Amino acid sequence: MAEINVKEIESLIKIISRLPGLGPKSAKRIVLKLINNREELIKPLTNALAQVYKNVTRCKICGNLKSVNSNCICSSKKYDQICVVENIADMWVIESAGIYKGHYHILGGTLPSFEGKNTGNELLIESLVNRVKKNSVKEVILATSASIEGETTSHYISDSLKDTKVKITRLAKGVPVGGEIEFLDDGTLFSAFKNRAPVVSD
Numbered sequence: 001m002a003e004i005n006v007k008e009i010e011s012l013i014k015i016i017s018r019l020p021g022l023g024p025k026s027a028k029r030i031v032l033k034l035i036n037n038r039e040e041l042i043k044p045l046t047n048a049l050a051q052v053y054k055n056v057t058r059c060k061i062c063g064n065l066k067s068v069n070s071n072c073i074c075s076s077k078k079y080d081q082i083c084v085v086e087n088i089a090d091m092w093v094i095e096s097a098g099i100y101k102g103h104y105h106i107l108g109g110t111l112p113s114f115e116g117k118n119t120g121n122e123l124l125i126e127s128l129v130n131r132v133k134k135n136s137v138k139e140v141i142l143a144t145s146a147s148i149e150g151e152t153t154s155h156y157i158s159d160s161l162k163d164t165k166v167k168i169t170r171l172a173k174g175v176p177v178g179g180e181i182e183f184l185d186d187g188t189l190f191s192a193f194k195n196r197a198p199v200v201s202d
């Protein structure tokens with residue numbers, strides 16, 4: 001990026017090109033747009049970023065995003081259904097498909113597929129069990145990906161929930177093997193939700 005020659009701009013382009021869907025070319029275009037609109041874009045953007053940095057955090061109970069100044073939605077009222085997803089992007093896709101209106105639990109990833117030291121401590125699995133007990137939840141919908149990692153995670157969760165006697169369902173095989181929830185079309189997602197089936201432990 002020798003042609004730019006301004007240190008500040010170069011480092012901004014580097015940061016922006018790390019965002020999803022953007023490369024150095026589009027990052028340059030964005031930075032140029034920002035520089036040409038200092039008051040209308042740079043100022044409010046700087047402010048908005050600072051506010052998000054300062055005030056938005058991940059809830060330690062349900063994994064959703066919350067404002068540090070208010071209680072998370074998971075503590076607001078009783079609920080009898082929880083949909084378990086791997087990450088926030090997955091939740092947003094299910095929400096925007098309009099097929100589920102209940103509460104979510106965002107794990108923050110999946111367990112590795114191999115048997116190893118990982119006991120799931122870094123994922124929000126223990127807090128899911130607590131939520132189920134505390135709210136007398138009737139159904140846990142496992143909406144993890146149909147990948148090996150997603151299946152492993154889903155098995156681990158159903159195992160962890162065994163004592164609670166909650167009904168556990170898993171998205172049906174409308175989800176392609178190896179597919180990720182985030183990239184499904186609404187139709188596939190709808191049939192997977194509609195045909196979800198109870199988890200049978202072997």
Ligand SMILES: [Zn+2]
Binds near residue numbers: 059060061073
């Ligand atoms: Zn929460």
